[in-house]
Amino acid sequence: MTCDRLVCANCAGPVSEGRCHVCRAHRERMQRETPFAHLTPSALLALFVALMALAAVALLAERVATA
Numbered sequence: 001m002t003c004d005r006l007v008c009a010n011c012a013g014p015v016s017e018g019r020c021h022v023c024r025a026h027r028e029r030m031q032r033e034t035p036f037a038h039l040t041p042s043a044l045l046a047l048f049v050a051l052m053a054l055a056a057v058a059l060l061a062e063r064v065a066t067a
Helices: 021-033 041-066
Strands: none
Touching: none
16 A cells, blocks of 8 residues: 555645654554555556566577577
């Protein structure tokens, strides 16, 4: 879960903006608990695509080396 879609019950603002002490505390707690909490879903998708491309290159390099 990312902070960009959460709404604070204290100030009714986005938690990602950290408008009040409750927002800031929750944002810090989420970042400690989940290492990828500060990444947006599109950034996570880009990271996944990059890892898949790296795996494909490694597989291709292994096949070329054994041939």
